[in-house]
Amino acid sequence: xxxxxxxxxxxxxxxxxxxxxxxxxxxxxxxxxxxxxxxxxxxxxxxxxxxxxxxxxxxxxxxxxxxxxxxxxxxxxxxxxxxxxxxxxxxxxxxxxxxxxxxxxxxxxxxxxxxxxxxxxxxxxxxxxxxxxxxx
Amino acid sequence: xxxxxxxxxxxxxxxxxxxxxxxxxxxxxxxxxxxxxxxxxxxxxxxxxxxxxxxxxxxxxxxxxxxxxxxxxxxxxxxxxxxxxxxxxxxxxxxxxxxxxxxxxxxxxxxxxxxxx
Numbered sequence: 262x263x264x265x266x267x268x269x270x271x272x273x274x275x276x277x278x279x280x281x282x283x284x285x286x287x288x289x290x291x292x293x294x295x296x297x298x299x300x301x302x303x304x305x306x307x308x309x310x311x312x313x314x315x316x317x318x319x320x321x322x323x324x325x326x327x328x329x330x331x332x333x334x335x336x337x338x339x340x341x342x343x344x345x346x347x348x349x350x351x352x353x354x355x356x357x358x359x360x361x362x363x364x365x366x367x368x369x370x371x372x373x374x375x376x377x378x379x380x381x382x383x384x385x386x387x388x389x390x391x392x393x394x395x396x397x
Numbered sequence: 398x399x400x401x402x403x404x405x406x407x408x409x410x411x412x413x414x415x416x417x418x419x420x421x422x423x424x425x426x427x428x429x430x431x432x433x434x435x436x437x438x439x440x441x442x443x444x445x446x447x448x449x450x451x452x453x454x455x456x457x458x459x460x461x462x463x464x465x466x467x468x469x470x471x472x473x474x475x476x477x478x479x480x481x482x483x484x485x486x487x488x489x490x491x492x493x494x495x496x497x498x499x500x501x502x503x504x505x506x507x508x509x510x511x512x513x514x
Contacts, residue, residue, distance in 0.1 A: 339509030354509040369512045
């Protein structure tokens with residue numbers, strides 16, 4: 262049985278030409294490298310919502326251009342009719358997705374409300390570990 | 398008959414699969430839930446009139462059920478949640494839909510989505 266250190270080759274393997282053996286080893290190394298590469302990879306979609314810029318927005322005063330300037334382009338949109346009395350609000354949707362190949366998934370979601378063209382509020386939640394992450 | 402050591406066969410297979418997988422734009426497609434038809438919120442359902450059964454018939458069974466009392470509300474309401482997600486290793490997008498009920502009557506909604514229209 263082969264041990265760690267100098268590998269012992271079976272008689273069948275020794276019968277394979279050195280060139281083919283080198284090819285197989287290279288193939289194996291590429292495979293192992295790719296596996297290692299994927300294991301160390303993190304997939305990311307969207308960009309982190311700039312929740313630290315929300316303080317610059319004023320309800321009923323800031324418009325869509327102000328929100329765009331403060332928060333950037335949204336990744337999606339939506340609509341809210343929260344009660345029968347309340348007029349519909351349009352929504353800009355910001356999201357960031359991060360997942361290492363090890364299985365965990367982290368999300369940061371920001372929802373911004375507009376009443377007509379004016380900024381009307383927001384909410385956000387997140388499981389993303391950001392450096393210097395401060396929740397006020 | 399010649400036999401290569403088993404690890405080289407496994408590694409070769411792994412590299413071949415990974416290279417074809419990466420080369421093809423990582424053909425994995427992931428889908429979670431089913432996409433709710435938000436058009437029915439304004440076209441088929443009527444706030445204050447449609448029942449939970451009507452909502453269920455129009456949108457399907459929700460992924461979750463809960464209660465909500467937002468600052469704009471005077472009393473807690475029943476809330477149904479719908480979630481849909483689809484993605485590949487190149488992009489991943491999702492939709493959230495929350496439907497509110499006053500007693501058994503459809504009383505509001507909120508949806509937001511990053512999915513293509």
